[in-house]
Amino acid sequence: MFVSEEPWGPGPQGYHASDVERWAPEPDKRPGRTAFQRDRGRVLHSAALRRLAGKTQVVTPGTSPHSWDATPRTRLTHSLECAQIGRELGAALGGDPDLVEVACLAHDLGHPPFGHNGERALHEVAAGCGGFEGNAQSLRLLTRLEPKRFIADQETGEPVSVGLNLTRAALDAATKYPWPRGGHPTDPASGKFGVYEDDMPVFRWVRQGAPAGRTCFEAQIMDWADDVAYSVHDVEDGLHAGHLDPACLLAEPERREVFAVAAHRYAPGADPEELAEALDRLLDQEWWPHGYDGTAVAQARLKDATSQLIGRFCLAAEAATRAVWGTGRLTRYRADLVVPRATRLECAVLKAVADRYVMQREDQELIRAEQRVIIAELGERLVARAPDGLDPQFRTLYARAGGDAERLRVIVDQIASLTDASARSLHARLTRPPSG
Template identity: 80%
Template sequence: MHGTYRTYDPTDTERWEPEPDKRPGRTAFQRDRARVLHSAALRRLAGKTQVVAPGGDEHAWDATPRTRLTHSLECAQVGRELGAALGCDPDLVEVACLAHDLGHPPFGHNGEQTLAEIAEPCGGFEGNAQSLRLLARLEPKRFSADGLPVGLNLTRATLDAATKYPWPRGGHPDDPGSPKFGVYADDVPVFTWYRAGAPPGRRCFEAQVMDWSDDVAYSVHDVEDGLHAGHLDPGVLLADPERREVFAVARERYAPPGTEDAELAEALDRLLDQEWWPHGYDGTATAQARLKDATSQLIGRFCLAAEHATRAAHGSGPLTRYGADLIVPRGPRLECAVLKAVADRYVMQRPDQEKLRAEQRVILAELAEVLIPRAPVGLDPQFRALHARAADDAARVRVVVDQIACLTDPSARALHARLTRLPAHPAHRTRRAE
């Protein structure tokens, strides 16, 4: 048993549906970690693009870009070490990191936005709320005494640690119009159970560690993938016009409100001034080794900054649940925001990407247009059963959205190709026909 495990209250390890442990000697959080690692939902992330889509130079030995799965594994490694350094149970933080992207649909955030429109009749769609739905309802593992699915039946603390946005739609504590939320209306009962006694709208400490680990992993690794794929020349970050474009993206999407270009320039220059920064990257073995070193340096830089600042504020004891807040200094936070903006500007905003995103939106929209009126035809057996039990039209739409969200990028394309060859349902026309 981990030394920090005793800092958790027995209620933290309760499960929605009580069950005995088949292997005494394991901690409850080790069981949770094993359940997520063995889940089909985690395996499906291997087929979901992170930022750089596969399909480049197939002969390059290190040309394979990250997927949602490899990102989640890297996030988990970062989170486990940072959490352990701060006194969290490392298995708890790791499982939260492994689970944080489970609900992301095919085609990443582009797919998320499309499904949000499709799911408007049933309360919208959000990848983080979908992650909770998978963990607590959809992933087949446990059922309640009355035969209802309870997903992986994880502990209270694990579900809380995996919740990045602890509020329902429209419930953001500072911005009710925010599209970010962590629970759908029909999943509120389990949300209310595991959030019992938690300050409204406040993330637990482990969820804060997970969130920063996610930011660190994807900001650093997305830039690394962009360099490997040839989409980013680090030399452009020395040119004023290019820098201004990066800063504009950072201010709009990633930096704290009110951030000025001068602060972002200082943050970028601090990184460029490091002796390990991969200036002149040319893809050679030496350059790749330097890039890997830069990746390690950046992760260490961001994690140590948070660790030292948090310890300075809260002392040296174990920090868990609602006993502390993770403190990330403004400087490292802005450096991370600049890296995100670099990946956004030079990878996600490539000219060929908008055409690809438009195609992806059509695929998901047409899948919904075919499946919603035909369901349960076209649904997998699990979702056919859920559709049969749905109480109303909104609940039936939610089941179709659940099915689409579980698809990988290739399986979404394959299902779309198969279903759109069927005769049109009398009640609808596809976008293609329009």
């Protein structure tokens, strides 16, 4: 286990001085704030966070038949809800709540337009520069692309962006997969990774002193808060939009389909009986929203159910973690988050319910196919026409790029920065037949 020489050093209580170091040293303009409060402010005020408001979470705005539900969750509202969950759980376990909130707010910043579907399509576009991964893109945004701090290049003297210049602990907490492509500690074929090759210098700095392949305690809380938020709220959005009838979860054929999805995608190796028990534990709660019909009373019951589920999942993790690691401040590499298997299976079943009844709808596959075409054609057109089509920030980076792979990475950065609407708009402009 990594333990710093001065575990209660001059950083925020429970953190060492090295945890609050920044890649580019800078003075604090407002004394009295902690380093992690500064980090939180920088992420909250970033353009990258605001852009998440234009990126779909699960249900596309305007697809619900109900006028009162015209605004389902976006990536931004999901990130804010994840941050609230993570902040409270982190504080309960003795961590710095601002640090955990930074990780939660930042965890989806690198998502491209059209969510995971867009991520897969953009990975194909990026084949010539090392691929695309939303988590690696988040680190790139935080340390390079989001314009906040600049330093002079040692060779040319030109200004070079260091992104938001967050603390080491904040960047580490936002890193869900602390390895490069192909570096998964147990599954090298996994497509999940947290850093591109050309971002390795800052990544090595972030991971200084950290055990290889291990996420810090705050990142583990962020990861669980993310799971809790989207498993609970995706089901809530599915009910609001009329895509999910709660009665289906009582019918055997539908249950078997849900369990198959859960075992395949969210709880590999889980036995159908285990998953059935997990679902039934939730259905047996007096607050479960049986018979949801969209009335005001039903909406209130559903909101109570989401609160109950979040509390259930977080309290289970808090109790299990304390049982193993004891009382006191649990921070960085001094503990690991413990989530009981039964709780993870309940969460996995909820994810599978949203997957089966919202994501697998026939109309959604048609939408996803169109989205993949948009991303692919954006890549083709920008490769052929760049710097035309690039925003000023990316035009500059494109002009400075040292080869085809670097230029392609700039194009991928541009596409990843787009919202759903701006991706469609840029695609329409670049594919419009010439006039006359």
